[in-house]
Amino acid sequence: MSGAAEPGADPRLAAAADWFGGLQLRIVAAMEGLEREFGDVDPPREPGRFAIEPWSRTDAGGAPGGGGRMAMLRGRLFEKMGAHCSTVFGAFPPEFAKDIPGAAADPRFWAAGVSVIAHPWSPHVPTVHMNVRLVRTTKLWFGGGADLTPMLDARRVESDPDAVLFHAAMRAACARHPGVADADRFEAWCDEYFFLRHRNERRGIGGIFFDHLNSAGDSDNSAFDADFAFVRDVGDSFIAVYSDIVRRNASQPWSLREREEQCVRRGRYVEFNLLYDRGTIFGLKTGGNIASILSSMPPEARWP
Amino acid sequence: MSGAAEPGADPRLAAAADWFGGLQLRIVAAMEGLEREFGDVDPPREPGRFAIEPWSRTDAGGAPGGGGRMAMLRGRLFEKMGAHCSTVFGAFPPEFAKDIPGAAADPRFWAAGVSVIAHPWSPHVPTVHMNVRLVRTTKLWFGGGADLTPMLDARRVESDPDAVLFHAAMRAACARHPGVADADRFEAWCDEYFFLRHRNERRGIGGIFFDHLNSAGDSDNSAFDADFAFVRDVGDSFIAVYSDIVRRNASQPWSLREREEQCVRRGRYVEFNLLYDRGTIFGLKTGGNIASILSSMPPEARWP
Numbered sequence: 001m002s003g004a005a006e007p008g009a010d011p012r013l014a015a016a017a018d019w020f021g022g023l024q025l026r027i028v029a030a031m032e033g034l035e036r037e038f039g040d041v042d043p044p045r046e047p048g049r050f051a052i053e054p055w056s057r058t059d060a061g062g063a064p065g066g067g068g069r070m071a072m073l074r075g076r077l078f079e080k081m082g083a084h085c086s087t088v089f090g091a092f093p094p095e096f097a098k099d100i101p102g103a104a105a106d107p108r109f110w111a112a113g114v115s116v117i118a119h120p121w122s123p124h125v126p127t128v129h130m131n132v133r134l135v136r137t138t139k140l141w142f143g144g145g146a147d148l149t150p151m152l153d154a155r156r157v158e159s160d161p162d163a164v165l166f167h168a169a170m171r172a173a174c175a176r177h178p179g180v181a182d183a184d185r186f187e188a189w190c191d192e193y194f195f196l197r198h199r200n201e202r203r204g205i206g207g208i209f210f211d212h213l214n215s216a217g218d219s220d221n222s223a224f225d226a227d228f229a230f231v232r233d234v235g236d237s238f239i240a241v242y243s244d245i246v247r248r249n250a251s252q253p254w255s256l257r258e259r260e261e262q263c264v265r266r267g268r269y270v271e272f273n274l275l276y277d278r279g280t281i282f283g284l285k286t287g288g289n290i291a292s293i294l295s296s297m298p299p300e301a302r303w304p
Numbered sequence: 305m306s307g308a309a310e311p312g313a314d315p316r317l318a319a320a321a322d323w324f325g326g327l328q329l330r331i332v333a334a335m336e337g338l339e340r341e342f343g344d345v346d347p348p349r350e351p352g353r354f355a356i357e358p359w360s361r362t363d364a365g366g367a368p369g370g371g372g373r374m375a376m377l378r379g380r381l382f383e384k385m386g387a388h389c390s391t392v393f394g395a396f397p398p399e400f401a402k403d404i405p406g407a408a409a410d411p412r413f414w415a416a417g418v419s420v421i422a423h424p425w426s427p428h429v430p431t432v433h434m435n436v437r438l439v440r441t442t443k444l445w446f447g448g449g450a451d452l453t454p455m456l457d458a459r460r461v462e463s464d465p466d467a468v469l470f471h472a473a474m475r476a477a478c479a480r481h482p483g484v485a486d487a488d489r490f491e492a493w494c495d496e497y498f499f500l501r502h503r504n505e506r507r508g509i510g511g512i513f514f515d516h517l518n519s520a521g522d523s524d525n526s527a528f529d530a531d532f533a534f535v536r537d538v539g540d541s542f543i544a545v546y547s548d549i550v551r552r553n554a555s556q557p558w559s560l561r562e563r564e565e566q567c568v569r570r571g572r573y574v575e576f577n578l579l580y581d582r583g584t585i586f587g588l589k590t591g592g593n594i595a596s597i598l599s600s601m602p603p604e605a606r607w608p
Binding site for chain 2: 074080197198199263267270271274275281284285290294297298299300301302303304
């Protein structure tokens with residue numbers, strides 16, 4: 001490999017990191033736009049703005065380890081939303097290196113990505129999660145996906161307009177990249193990953209999930225450009241379809257009973273994140289940035 | 305061993321299971337008494353009563369596996385409280401048997417116990433957890449403990465009267481059973497167990513925790529009576545000291561700011577239960593009774 005430890009040697013990594021940083025800012029702009037647009041939902045509040053906070057990490061042994069930008073919104077449409085980007089590098093501790101592709105013999109890594117989670121006030125507006133990332137060890141791959149979690153049982157069905165729109169947008173993104181993305185496989189992967197085994201229930205209504213995406217299959221991924229184009233499409237499609245879904249639901253009035261149902265559903269979200277989500281557990285157990293890792297937790301949850 | 309699979313052969317197991325069942329009912333009576341006593345905290349509500357629900361389990365292969373009594377209270381003093389007893393038996397699945405003392409060669413087990421968790425409405429009344437249990441494999445041991453979690457930062461200190469009372473009661477229970485209970489060791493064990501590593505903070509102010517208690521050290525525990533007497537003392541001391549702590553705090557008015565602080569603290573309780581608590585994770589991953597296992601989750605929690 002040209003190198004996990006020498007990312008500067010591969011301009012493709014810098015290009016991806018730049019694009020991720022831009023994606024974060026476009027998400028910030030789009031969501032702040034929605035905050036301004038829906039003044040009628042809760043007029044006494046000002047439209048929410050993201051608080052953007054840079055952070056840096058130190059790798060094992062005190063070496064520089066990169067960092068990122070945390071962006072948190074607490075607004076009138078979104079009760080809590082995080083949209084983070086990061087570019088980190090260093091060496092995995094031996095106990096983790098063995099489980100990461102291409103890191104067993106050489107634990108050095110470089111990784112960049114964007115991660116978004118939105119918890120709207122209204123029970124009618126679904127919670128959404130999106131993540132795109134590029135990881136470099138002696139192997140090189142993209143990963144990510146986007147999935148939708150409607151809050152009310154009556155709307156957690158495939159025939160609901162939100163589910164139809166979301167699946168159509170993610171399938172379309174896959175269809176535009178034949179040979180790279182397989183919609184059926186990525187949808188099944190999403191359903192399998194976002195599943196609460198102890199309750200035998202799905203977290204949401206699905207979407208797409210993919211990992212270790214390297215269409216060429218070689219260590220330098222000669223199909224990088226095609227894979228990156230798909231990942232960019234996922235990010236762009238996410239902004240468009242989620243904005244559309246928010247607009248379709250944000251003005252609908254809601255009752256306290258619906259709020260209660262939303263808070264119970266959010267409890268299931270907490271259960272998933274702490275019991276199953278690999279990123280959360282990995283981050284917490286390896287001394288990651290607690291504020292950033294747990295920013296995905298809902299502002300209020302109930303187990304009545 | 306006379307046998308995990310033939311508990312009837314050992315009258316001591318039946319005696320412990322009977323005592324656990326009685327302890328549950330005495331806890332129910334004591335807490336319902338507090339609900340009646342503190343009508344002033346929220347007059348429009350009726351004093352809460354426990355809903356008691358028997359459940360049974362099936363062991364692997366469809367064999368009878370015992371069961372228990374779930375008791376849940378949703379009252380005016382206690383927003384949510386669970387006080388459960390169970391007596392279960394069967395054979396551990398091979399992947400768990402290897403990690404359980406005395407079960408590697410013979411996976412049969414019998415276990416009985418009581419588990420209590422209280423989430424009061426008032427931020428001034430601490431959350432409490434108590435568990436006592438007896439486990440039979442080819443070995444035989446008691447386990448359990450009790451720990452207190454004050455909700456407000458200002459009261460999460462060793463000098464607070466609630467902490468002083470709670471520690472004194474648990475230390476006294478240990479002191480009455482020399483040769484069985486070591487207060488210093490059981491307190492240190494509690495502090496070590498109820499610790500959120502990812503936040504580098506204690507869950508509460510401690511208490512006592514003990515496991516694999518078998519003072520004789522032989523497979524039939526010839527010191528069973530002495531160990532059981534200590535465990536009974538823990539259960540009885542818990543009822544007395546927690547009732548006292550509730551009475552000292554229940555009438556104090558609280559603000560919305562204090563309620564918010566309580567809900568944030570409860571979020572840490574959720575993090576502990578889902579990330580670290582062996583009983584919770586073991587139960588969820590082995591198809592236990594979800595309703596009973598997750599009844600410890602707070603009714604409302606916040607991650608603002």
